Amino acid sequence: MQHALLRGGPGLVHTQLTMPVRSSVVSQRIFTVVVKACPPRVADLQAFLGALDAAIRAGTETLFSSLEQLHFCSFTIFPDDQLGPSLVFESNIDGSLDDYLAALCRAGAATLHAIFAAGCDYHASSPQPELLQAYLRAHAIRPATAFVGNVGRSVRRIRQEAALVARIEEFLDELAPPRGTAPATIVDNVRAFVRNDPAAHWVWDVQPRLTAADFCARWFSVVAVAAGALALVSLGPLGAYVVALRRRELTDPVDIPGPSPEHVQALTEREDQIVQNHMSSLCYVKPGAFRRRTLKVVLFAANLVARVSVGGKLLGLDSLHFAHWALIDGDTRLLFLTNYDGSWENYLDDFIDKVAAGLTAIWSNTRNFPRTSFLLLDGAKDEKRFKAVARTTQAYTNVWYSAYRGLPVTCIEKNRAICEGLAAAPRTLDSAAWLRLF
Amino acid sequence: MSALERNDMQGLLLSAYGHLPWSANVVLRIDAAARARGWLGSLAGSVTSALGKHRTRGTNVALTYCGLRALGLGGAAGFPLAFVDGMASARRARLLGDCGASAPGAWSWGSDPDSVHVLLMLFADEETGLAAALAEHRAAFAANGLHEIVTLATRRHRDGKEHFGFSDGIAQPAIRGERSSEPARRRTNPDNDVAAGEFVLGYRNEYGRLPDTPAVDAAADPGAVLAGAGGGTHDLGRNGSYLVFRQIEQDVAAFWRFLDDRTRGSEGSDSAARERLAAKFLGRWPSGAPLVQAPLADDPQLAAANDFGFAADRRGLSCPVGAHIRRANPRDGFADEAPRQSVRRSNRHRLLRRGRPYGPRIANVLEDDGASRGLAFICLNSDIERQFEFVQQTWINNVTFCGLANEVDPLVGAQNGSGFYTIADDPLRARVKGIPRFVTTKGGAYFFLPGLRALRFLASLEPVAAG
Known part of the structure; x- marks a missing residue:
């Protein structure tokens, strides 16, 4: 059981983890739990989660903010007429899942007990950390595609770097070097300043987040897995597949009544409070094995792309902290959870501008997606309909926590580059380029 | 692509009425629907269309969502959610940055969306002509319910400058494939051509789609x-647009x-240093010359x-990355994209700007004279969320x-x-700190600018039952 549950993380993305003492490189993982909620208990659950969320917004929440490995977490209740309500709990964390679950269930037993008491199959009569851990593990789902934006940056390191860079910025304002000052001279000044900063001793140990060997290993595994997959997964002759696909693309029903104004109102009410936003979406996979298999292959391929996207960007999208897709309920529904920067409109426009083909390839296998051609074309390019489907399948995130509310992905990447530059041997640093990071 | 139906479009869509420098924006509330409909009917006959050129007078009219309801629609x-919500709603205010002194609760008009129904825009070639038009209309308001x-008198000054002095x-933007009243010299940049559907309902937009339209x-x-609009409906939106109106007070002395x-030495x-820093804020010199073409000093030739x-100028060494004109229209400057892609992306968020200054010009920019002045910001777009609100x-x-x-x-x-405010430089950027707010929103609303039909x-x- 232990083994199967470890795979509950983003299987391909992260293997067994250890946290080296001196190295700054810690891997991130995504852990998501889906449980069926008992309808009569949903109203109480909503109220409880609402209070928890209000505490987070007011800055008085103490559980999540005490977990030093937690980047983001969310609770979402997805209502559904056919399958009944589901409760989804998502965590984006550093390091080992065991450590996280132990800490979470120890510090948050009462909270989790109150929440999961709404689960149809939750039977504990009092908050018990061990039972909660087992319950969460038993309901963990396996993301098919997972992406991490700031690879190799722990919560602790993200906060440390942001604070140090802010101090360096202030120092540089004071320094105000006249034009013509040699870049190396300015950098020397900064180094001396940081050396005298007792809170910055860690910076000299900052390692590049991926060694060349790590990077090669990622690519190697991708190539090996892709080759193996191609050999194993057969869609039959490509021509026959395309014919079958086109037939469906022309006849699949597209019925988009559009989201109700009240629904959009509720979603937008909670957006844009801070730099980041959260999106929870759940939609039905089109019926039949053809679409289900196509979707699995596409998600598999997308995961390979995500795995080698380590520069804070996924195909040019630089606003994603974490994102993952998972098939749940016997592969009948597609779950998508993401923590991103900026407005929803901008996020969706970015999606359309930069990754429309990928989006279309994934979501065209779900109901009511705008019409596509050859799996990759059109679809998401039908901007208004695409946004209407996105809003319709999106659910209100009941609880959302962020460990660094003011920091976008790009800023974390910039801080990382600044700190890696400080830690690099002075001879190897391009001082002028480093100063341009500010 | 079909040609624009100019005879069914209000003139403001294709012209900023540069030849009619005197203008007034009259905000009205409808108290009696039937009489107001009669008024609108007679006004419709004199509304300036995009077809002809009215040499001495121009009249255009727009309605808010509450206004349409008050009229009996x-x-x-x-109708898009943003328009139904209205500019003063809490959600809209948050995404527009209307907080603190700019919060709708502190506005001098428009905080109650049901008090703002109609925007009547009058243009004239002479001050006396405007006064006469205004007096004529005012005499008829009460009788027509x-x-x-509020009325904001505005004026396009000969030098085309707003109150900060730029x-x-x-x-x-220029509408692709259309002749326009814009001077030809401003139309030399093909990057600036945008699909008609970005501004006028009923035509294809930059995605190659027809914008959503009310029916x-x-x-x-x-x-x-x-x-007809198909499906047993008729197209209310055709040849119309959404008009964003905001009264933006400028604290010129501040x-x-x-x-x-x-910049004190x-x-x-x-x-000179003061003006240089101002240009770095704006991205253009007071004459209008852009910093990317005139990095060191103003050049009226480039006005x-x-x-x-x-x-x-990707790094912003001439024009800082955060300068006003880069934020308002990033053009080909998105660092993460090829220039071509960047232009296409920018062009999905363009606005036809029709704003004019109100209030007296300041005598000494360093001395607060207590007068109220600013910009009567008006822009036109077919998708308030994807265009105006997105830019903001x-x-x-x-x-x-x-x-x-x-x-x-x-x-x-x-x-x-x-x-x-970060100003890129070598070897190191400069940062301006502690920037206060120089502009305050004093009122505003989202309007629908209907076609003539x-x-x-x-x-x-x-007449319909209320509800």
């Missing part, structure tokens, strides 16, 4: 005043005094220059715009006094 579907909420309205049941339009304070004020991009939220007020951190538009952004339809509405 019951069952129209397809209309109540005047040439304004230079960068206008009414065919039964509600028995005379078929409107064009702006120049702040710049003066940051041992000799005291340094007017109307619009044929430029930011790709060659994702570019102007975005603290992470193009990789920046902790700063918003230095000129018109929702500053809270703790923001920065739609105006006649609205004037002929059958």
Whole structure:
């Protein structure tokens, strides 16, 4: 059981983890739990989660903010007429899942007990950390595609770097070097300043987040897995597949009544409070094995792309902290959870501008997606309909926590580059380029 | 692509009425629906269309969602949420940056959306002509069930400058394939051509799609005043647009005094340095010359220059990345994209700007004379969320715009006094700190600028039960 549950993380993305003492490189993982909620208990659950969320917004929440490995977490209740309500709990964390679950269930037993008491199959009569851990593990789902934006940056390191860079910025304002000052001279000044900063001793140990060997290993595994997959997964002759696909693309029903104004109102009410936003979406996979298999292959391929996207960007999208897709309920529904920067409109426009083909390839296998051609074309390019489907399948995130509310992905990447530059041997640093990071 | 139906479009869509410099924006509330419909019907006959050129007078009219309801429009579907919400709603206010002194609760008009129904825009070639037109209309308001909420008299000055002292309205998008009243020299940049559907309902937009349009049941339009829209509906939106109107007060003395304070040398004020810093904030010199073409000093020869991009100045050494004109229209300057893609992306968020200054010009920019002045901001777009609100939220007020951190538009952004402004330089950037808010929103609303057939339809509405 232990083994199967470890795979509950983003299987391909992260293997067994250890946290080296001196190295700054810690891997991130995504852990998501889906449980069926008992309808009569949903109203109480909503109220409880609402209070928890209000505490987070007011800055008085103490559980999540005490977990030093937690980047983001969310609770979402997805209502559904056919399958009944589901409760989804998502965590984006550093390091080992065991450590996280132990800490979470120890510090948050009462909270989790109150929440999961709404689960149809939750039977504990009092908050018990061990039972909660087992319950969460038993309901963990396996993301098919997972992406991490700031690879190799722990919560602790993200906060440390942001604070140090802010101090360096202030120092540089004071320094105000006249034009013509040699870049190396300015950098020397900064180094001396940081050396005298007792809170910055860690910076000299900052390692590049991926060694060349790590990077090669990622690519190697991708190539090996892709080759193996191609050999194993057969869609039959490509021509026959395309014919079958086109037939469906022309006849699949597209019925988009559009989201109700009240629904959009509720979603937008909670957006844009801070730099980041959260999106929870759940939609039905089109019926039949053809679409289900196509979707699995596409998600598999997308995961390979995500795995080698380590520069804070996924195909040019630089606003994603974490994102993952998972098939749940016997592969009948597609779950998508993401923590991103900026407005929803901008996020969706970015999606359309930069990754429309990928989006279309994934979501065209779900109901009511705008019409596509050859799996990759059109679809998401039908901007208004695409946004209407996105809003319709999106659910209100009941609880959302962020460990660094003011920091976008790009800023974390910039801080990382600044700190890696400080830690690099002075001879190897391009001082002028480093100063341009500010 | 079909040609524009100019005879069904209000003139403001294709012209800024540069030849009619005197103008007034009259905001009205409808108190009696039937009489107001009669008024609108007679007004429709004199509304300036986009077809002819009115040499001495111009009249255009727009309505808010509450205004359409007050007029008796019951069952129209397809109005976008932003328009239905209205500018003063809490959600809209947050994404527009209307907080603190700019919060709707503190506005001098418009905080109650049901008090703002109609925007009557009058243009004239002479001051006396405007006064006469205004007096004529005012004499008829009460009898027609209309109540005047506020009137902002505006004026396009000969030098085209707004109150901070900069040439304004230079960068206008051009509608692809259409002749326009814009001077030809401003139309040399093909990057600036944008699909008609970005501004006018009923035409293809930059995605190659028809914008969403409001429609009414065919039964509600028995005379078929409107064009058919399929599915038993008639098209209320066709040849119309959405008009954003905001009264933006400018604290001119605060702006120049702040710049003066940051550029003072041992000799005291340094007017050249002050102007240089102002240009770095804006991205253009007072004449309008863009910094990317005139990095060191103002150059009146380039006053109307619009044929430029930011790709060659990616780092912002000439024009800082966070400068007002880069945030308002990033052109080809998105660092993460090829210039071509960047232009296409920018062009999905363009606005036809029709704003003009109100209030007297300041005599000495360093001395607060207590007068109320600012910009009657007016822009036209077919999708308020994807265009006006997007620009405001994702570019102007975005603290992470193009990789920046902790700063918003230095000129018109929702500053809270703790923001920065980064000016790229070698070997090291400079940062301006503690920028206050120089502009305050005093009122505003989202309007629908109907086509002429739609105006006649609205004037002929059958009375419906309220609700």
